[in-house]
Amino acid sequence: MHGLIFRTVEAFVSDSFGPEAWAKAVACSDLEVASFEAMLQYDPAHFPKLLNGCARALNRPQSVILEDIGAYLITHQNHASVRRLMRFGGDTFPELLRSLDDLPGRTRLAVSGLDLPQVQVRETIPHHFMISCRGEPQGFGHVLVGLLRAMADDYGTLAVLDHQGVRNGSEVIDVRVIETFFAEDRGFTLARAAEEETT
Amino acid sequence: MISALELLTILRPLHICIGKTGHICQVGASIVKLGVGDLCRRRFLEVFEVLRPARPETISELRALAGQVIKLQLRSLSDISFRGLLVEDGDGGIILDLSFGIAVVDAVQRFGLTAQDFAAGDLAVELLFLQEAKSSAMAASFSLNSRLNGARLVAETKALTDGLTGLHNRRALDGALSRLDQSDTKYAVLHMDLDRFKTVNDTMGHAVGDAVLKRVAAILRSHTRQDDLLVRTGGDEFVVLCPGLTDAERLQDLSLLLIQDVSAPMSLEGLDVQIGASIGIAVSSTAPRMAGAELIDCADVALYLAKRSGRGQFAVWSPAKGRRLTDLDPSSAPASG
Incomplete structure (x- = not known):
């Protein structure tokens, strides 16, 4: 499993709750890894263990953590590139939603080996x-909900998003654009430098 | 049926129609973004310079390129080039359909282009996406590489260092010797063995023993040159490798100084300690075509002879002394310790 996924969880916990919280999460995970590298592959079996450890260390459900990770990816300064890459998906929020089928393909284009569920x-x-969303990693739907809520905000769109659980092996998300x-x-x-100058 | 010119306007935001006189008569919506003002009624070849496959100077020369892909640039902006297809319009004029090609990343920045400035089927936005994604991924990769490299350097240094004294270790000595084997540099090997160290270690404890070894390392550092390799080969044995130093007198002076300083009384951990040292010297120029490892054996022989002649001595190896300890007369073995 791609290190970026693990690294994102680590960055989220460290940035939002501090390095002590991350140390606690690792301890609760029963993993021998203290820190993850973005550009290495890890055993997929680590992922559920890590999520479980985070849930115990932060004392909140995994689904909430995953959703917060999605929002964190869009709103945190350190990941401005993720927001920009998402904005390439469409000029408006509904257009972005319509382009989500392409998300796994675009992601693979960006980082080969980073496989996301079929959307x-x-x-x-x-x-x-x-x-x-169908496929590994399980729980990706919650990340997508957090991520899309933050993107709706970014576009200035009012939308209601709801994770409806798993149906026939797929995570189902309901989105109403108000x-x-x-x-x-x-x-x-489109030009990155121009945007950086204005912000 | 929609007219050809209307169709062009809808489908090709970067097109230019040139009349038979060579003047521009229609441009696509994105041409205005290029910062050259209203191009209509201006002479095409005064605004653009065609670079390849030929450099037309008249409208008829340009027309001769119809059907071909050309490379061109704005006369006012020579660092961004365009690619374009020239087509005859059947009425004496020419239609040029432009694209930025690989320059699209620069062009988007320079001209402030948006997705609407490209034809719907154009992959420019995907190219920009890929360029940004690649930059982010490369940055992550570089950061990993530099961290791994830092860790590698630390590990390499550790692998070549004696943890207690900070001197080099056996592995570092082997590396240095094999490098010397490949070169023509003459060098000397000093093999130093401490006297009475085992007694100090056994009677005063390991902490004092460790402090003695550190003190000896400090003495070695203070008397040697920057280029000399100082090695603790194990226990109470040290090797000094002196590249470029083969002068017998200087080597003897160095040995005397080392023996004198190591033998001086030390006050360590509140205890008075006195040890001694013996040194065997071998110089590569006295043993031509001998590998570094063999020269170490020679220094070993010299050390053995130094010890046999009493503590606190040094001896210099010569071919007459033999190359290996086993060559020596075993009946006259020195007292151990």
């Missing part, structure tokens, strides 16, 4: 989306 998007009625242009868009330009 399927259906717009059942306009502005009402059903997103399903108002696409609800608040101010944080903005995005």
Whole structure:
């Protein structure tokens, strides 16, 4: 399993709760690794152990931690590139949702070897989306919920997201876009330097 | 049916239509972003310079390139080049469809382009995505590499260092000797063995023994040159490798100094300690074509002879003394310790 996944969990816990919390999470995980490298592969069996350790150390459910990781990836300064890469998906939040089928492909394009679950998007009625995620790592749907909530904010869109659990082996997410242009868009330009100058 | 010019406007945001006189008569919506103002009614070849496959100077020369892919640049901006397909419009004019090619990353920054500035089927946005993603992944990879490299350097240093004294270890000596074997550098080997160390260690404790070894290391450091390799080969044995130093007199002076300082009374951990040292010297120039490891054996022989002649002595190896300890007369073995 790609080190980026483990490294993201580590960065989230350290940045949000401090290095002591991370040390505690590792201790609770029953893992022999104290820190993960983004660019190495790890045994997939480590992942559920690590999540379990984090849940015990932070005293909150795994689903909440995963959702917070999604939001953290979009909003934290250290991961500005993730937000930008997501914004390449579309000019508006509904467009981004429609492009989510491509997310695993885009991710592999960005980092070969970083495999995400298969994502399927259906717009059942306009502005009402059903997103399903099938495959490893389990719980990715919760990360996606956190990530999409933060992206809706980024686009200035009012949307309601709900993780509806697992149906026929797929995690199902319900998204209702209430108002696409609800608040101010944080903005995005194709040119990275230009954007960095203005922020 | 939609007209050809309308179709161009919708499908190709980076197109230019040139009339038969060589003046521009229609441009795509994104051309205006290039910062050259309104191009309509301007002479095409005054605004653009065609670089390949030919350098046309008239409209008819340009027309001769129809059907080909050309490389061109703005006369006012020579560092971003375009790629374009020239097509005759059937009415004496030419249609040019432009693309940035690989320069798209620079062009997007320079001209502030957005996704709408590219044709819907253009992969420019995917290319930009890939470029950013690649940069992020490379940055993560570089950071891992530099951390691994730091760890490797630390591990390498540790692997070549004696933990107690901070001198080099046997492994470092072997490496240095094999490098010397490959070169023409003449060098000397001093093999030093402490006298009475075992007694000090046994009667005063390991802490005092360790302090003695550290003190000896400090004495070695203070009397040797930057280029000399100081090695604790084990227990109470030390080797000094002196590249470029073969002068017998200087080597003897160095040995005398070392023996004198090591033999001086030491006050360690509140105890008075006195030890001694013997040294065997071998110089590579007296043993031509001998490998470093063999020269160490020679220094060993000299050390043995130094000990046999009484403590606190040094001896210099010569071919007459033999190359191995086993060559020596065993009946005259020195007292151990």
